[in-house]
Amino acid sequence: MEKQGYDRQSELKAFDDTKAGVKGLVDSGVTKIPRIFVHNQAQISQIPSSRHSKSGFPSIDLKNIDIDESSRGRVVKEVRDACENWGFFRVVNHGVPESVMDEMIDGFHEQDTELKKLFYSRDFTKKFLYNSNFDLYKAPAANWRDTIFCNMAPEPPQPEEMPEVCRDIMFDYSEHIMKMGITLLELFSEALGLDRNHLKGIACAEDLGLDRNHLKDIACAEGLFTLATSNHSDSGFFTILLQDNIGGLQVIHDNEWIDIPHVPGSLIVNIADLLQVKGCYMS
Secondary structure, eight states: OOOTTOOHHHHHHHHHHHOOHHHHHHHTTOOSOOGGGOOOHHHHHTSOBOSSOOTTOOEEEOTTTTTOHHHHHHHHHHHHHHHHHTSEEEEESOSOOHHHHHHHHSSGGGSOHHHHHTTBOOOTTSSEEEESOTTTTTSSSOOSOEEEEEEEESSOOOGGGSOHHHHHHHHHHHHHHHHHHHHHHHHHHHHTTSOTTHHHHTTTTSOEEEEEEEOOOOOHHHHTTOOSSOSOOOOSSEEEEOOOTTOOOEEEETTEEEEOOOOTTOEEEEEOHHHHHHHHHHO
């Protein structure tokens, strides 16, 4: 229960109206987490966490899968096992240049606040937008992060709808990710015992949305009161996660949260709700 006299909606609006996000709070020198970001401490303390990386997290090497049938057969089996037992796996030799990945990590969030304000919005019909917490006014507690989102397919934004600082790399990265996504859909199809082009043939390769979350550090003692991302599952067929070297990614396995360390040049694949349903239906 909120303390008498506390107007949460006003605090949410005041934060939202700055259009500066969490980064703006940190840049202003804040050392105490605002109440709108404070999570239920009982819920946080009840999350079982290994606080270490668990051996056996699947790492799949995609090298030669298009030219060597034995390599492809091995990868299909590894993808099937990873989906059944983890729901996540790491991929290496996936075809996305590391230079493109590094440039995608850098960019918009570190730009001048006044430039970013031009794109701050809660109008989710826009193809490119920047804000802090898409569910800011509905969630019990806000998460300590800012996000940019861009709908890149099937109808990408016009270049003028995007910030100049990141438009070229977003188009470049999207081209590589779409190609990789088709490869993954083929592997998922084969792992399900279907024709290689099955999932692509039912229009699973037509949509692409890019999210870039930006997390800002605060004093460790205060950081214990908030979360960067609440536990959740993703909709759609699958998500490709581009990790930076800060770390912090955890996945749940055997009812325990497991740290997934950053490995340069790799990507993390999360099979999402629709693919899990498809897999259950086929099996």
